[in-house]
Amino acid sequence: MKPAPTLSMAFLHPAGQLLPEPLAALRKQRGTALVDMPLPTRKTENWKYSSRHLKLTDDMAISLPAEGKTGSSLAVPGYKVAFLNGVMMPEASEYPDLSGIRIQSFGDLDDDEASELAQRLDDTLGGSDEKGAVQMARLNSARFEDGLLIRLKPGAALDQPLFIIHETSADASGSAYPRIFVDAGANSQITLVEEYISSGSEPAMVNTVTEVMAGEGANVTSIRLNMEGDNIQHIGATGVVQQRSSRFESHSVGFGGPLRRHDLRVRLEGEGAECKLNGVVATRDKQHYDNHTSIEHVVPHCNSEETYRNIAADQSHAIFSGRIHIHQDAQKSNADMNNKNLLLSNGAEIDTKPVLEIYADDVKCAHGATIGQLDEISLFYLVSRGIGRREANVLLTMAFINELVEQIPVEAVRETVQGRLSHFFEQTFLEA
Amino acid sequence: MLSIKNLHASVEGKEILKGINLEIKAGEVHAIMGPNGSGKSTLSQVLAGNEAFEVTDGEVVMNGENLLELETEERAREGIFLAFQYPVEIPGVSNMQFLRTAVNAMRKHHGEEEMNAAEFMKLAKDVSRQVDLDPAFLKRGVNEGFSGGEKKRNEIMQALLLQPKLAILDETDSGLDIDALKVVADGVNALRSQDRAILMVTHYQRLLNHIVPDYVHVLAGGRIIKSGGRELALELEEKGYGWLGIKDEATADNAAN
Ligand SMILES: Nc1ncnc2c1ncn2[C@@H]1O[C@H](COP(=O)(O)OP(=O)(O)O)[C@@H](O)[C@H]1O
Ligand SMILES: [Mg+2]
Numbered sequence: 001m002k003p004a005p006t007l008s009m010a011f012l013h014p015a016g017q018l019l020p021e022p023l024a025a026l027r028k029q030r031g032t033a034l035v036d037m038p039l040p041t042r043k044t045e046n047w048k049y050s051s052r053h054l055k056l057t058d059d060m061a062i063s064l065p066a067e068g069k070t071g072s073s074l075a076v077p078g079y080k081v082a083f084l085n086g087v088m089m090p091e092a093s094e095y096p097d098l099s100g101i102r103i104q105s106f107g108d109l110d111d112d113e114a115s116e117l118a119q120r121l122d123d124t125l126g127g128s129d130e131k132g133a134v135q136m137a138r139l140n141s142a143r144f145e146d147g148l149l150i151r152l153k154p155g156a157a158l159d160q161p162l163f164i165i166h167e168t169s170a171d172a173s174g175s176a177y178p179r180i181f182v183d184a185g186a187n188s189q190i191t192l193v194e195e196y197i198s199s200g201s202e203p204a205m206v207n208t209v210t211e212v213m214a215g216e217g218a219n220v221t222s223i224r225l226n227m228e229g230d231n232i233q234h235i236g237a238t239g240v241v242q243q244r245s246s247r248f249e250s251h252s253v254g255f256g257g258p259l260r261r262h263d264l265r266v267r268l269e270g271e272g273a274e275c276k277l278n279g280v281v282a283t284r285d286k287q288h289y290d291n292h293t294s295i296e297h298v299v300p301h302c303n304s305e306e307t308y309r310n311i312a313a314d315q316s317h318a319i320f321s322g323r324i325h326i327h328q329d330a331q332k333s334n335a336d337m338n339n340k341n342l343l344l345s346n347g348a349e350i351d352t353k354p355v356l357e358i359y360a361d362d363v364k365c366a367h368g369a370t371i372g373q374l375d376e377i378s379l380f381y382l383v384s385r386g387i388g389r390r391e392a393n394v395l396l397t398m399a400f401i402n403e404l405v406e407q408i409p410v411e412a413v414r415e416t417v418q419g420r421l422s423h424f425f426e427q428t429f430l431e432a
Numbered sequence: 433m434l435s436i437k438n439l440h441a442s443v444e445g446k447e448i449l450k451g452i453n454l455e456i457k458a459g460e461v462h463a464i465m466g467p468n469g470s471g472k473s474t475l476s477q478v479l480a481g482n483e484a485f486e487v488t489d490g491e492v493v494m495n496g497e498n499l500l501e502l503e504t505e506e507r508a509r510e511g512i513f514l515a516f517q518y519p520v521e522i523p524g525v526s527n528m529q530f531l532r533t534a535v536n537a538m539r540k541h542h543g544e545e546e547m548n549a550a551e552f553m554k555l556a557k558d559v560s561r562q563v564d565l566d567p568a569f570l571k572r573g574v575n576e577g578f579s580g581g582e583k584k585r586n587e588i589m590q591a592l593l594l595q596p597k598l599a600i601l602d603e604t605d606s607g608l609d610i611d612a613l614k615v616v617a618d619g620v621n622a623l624r625s626q627d628r629a630i631l632m633v634t635h636y637q638r639l640l641n642h643i644v645p646d647y648v649h650v651l652a653g654g655r656i657i658k659s660g661g662r663e664l665a666l667e668l669e670e671k672g673y674g675w676l677g678i679k680d681e682a683t684a685d686n687a688a689n
Pocket of ligand 2: 473602
């Protein structure tokens, strides 16, 4: 038998970006733990469809330099933090001093703050243990060069969305490791928009981790846009831990690439906590997109609601795996998971897998998954009114995801998404 | 305006239309009556261009053009309109968006300027009132959760907006109460004009009390077996289809129930 492939040692050398000592020490320790880390294969359940798209060759291990100008000079309707290849760019960032809210680069933390953060990193993602941890997030922990710490004091509310623009600049091969940690105190409120973009055309990888601690009664909305180029492998993980009566809302919209992977994990640890996870994916050509979500109802009286929609055209492949784990004590849990999928060509593939692990007996848990094509009768109805076939296709495809796009709570983001979708339709539905 | 000659059509290998001949001139109203299953909807759908039905023989010419060679949307732009027997529900596309897209597709085809949202809103509100539909329906998904009668009125509303040359109304009267029937009939009468033809497909003759046809044809077993003036409808009403030697399955079913 061939030995299982392991992570190349080339990945275990973080670049020399200056981190405060406690974080540098943590990173080193996480790196040591990755020596001989087996790589996911087809037999790794969570990577069944995606392992063959994961290219961890030595040229990918090189840290992409955090220099040059960011292309993300666009004005945003809110506050902005710009990252270039995983490192914060203060000159391209714009946010005021706000009372009760601190937005800091990891590099700017003093030793006490860094040490406190080091103690908490990875907690939302299954810790540093191999078992149960989000595997590829561990690579981020061994490699991050900077990061963003957002702390909201109890009751603090950010009055405008905070846009975090993550640009991967790939003028040469390599990888970047952005990292975000949100500590939302009791009854605080924040809306984050994480926008992933890229420049340059060499094959590159971004491996990103976002962690959210939602305190009692906190209200956190997270919008995630995956819009990098076709040269970028994207491996992302988001970990959320929710305390009593907190609310977390996620709106994720992604377009395909050689590999797009997002693991979203939510743990409902305080009674009355609720989360709502929406996702839209559109893939075309030979693109690949793999969403894995996991919601854990740890305590009673929590609600979760999840709605994901995939659209796959051409020879692309989209995957949804949704896990709901209701712990033994989590009575009176409400969990609703729904995944609908639209195949726009016979060559496209969609895989959907609900995983329900329910150990409490007094719960309401609904789940549904469908895979279908555009409805011929609806199409005929539209064209019988003189509407062109291409436009009819667009109307019906939009109809499939409209409900989710409309729920995105920031108008400018909805517009960005609409624009990207129009572009997707232009490429997908050719003029007859 | 429309000339159908020896039209044969089948679905899933089964022949439904077995040689239809029909001439319709501008300004005329024709009624096609016939028992359930006789092929009325098939004829309507074939004229509108539903590819689920295969035309195996014959020709259809509209204003000198071979209709069968046109795509569905081209037929619509040339002036064919079909009010569906079963209008389709399309959640996620608002009625307003649907109607405006359709109207603008037509306008573009005719070299007219497209209507902006505000202009169209005004027009759509007026027309929706004409068919007694609350303008609030414009915001809902296409036919989504509409009652049977509301769907039929929405079809007539579309005909009024699109101003077709040939309006084919497939059982637009079925499932309507007296008041709704009156509204629909008024809508159809508003469509009547010198340069427009109307083909009304119906199982019962009650709509014909409100919209007086110029010609009535009886379709049975995929053929037109009798044609006449408006008096033919009354005769059918009185004597039933049995008089023509046709078995009306639906009538028989209803009697059995
Ligand atoms: N899509 C279809 N597939 C199979 N058979 C069909 C289909 N549509 C219609 N038919 C058959 O064709 C015949 C005529 O149907 P239709 O045109 O709907 O009749 P009508 O409208 O007069 O009631 C019926 O026997 C019906 O079962
Ligand atoms: Mg019928």
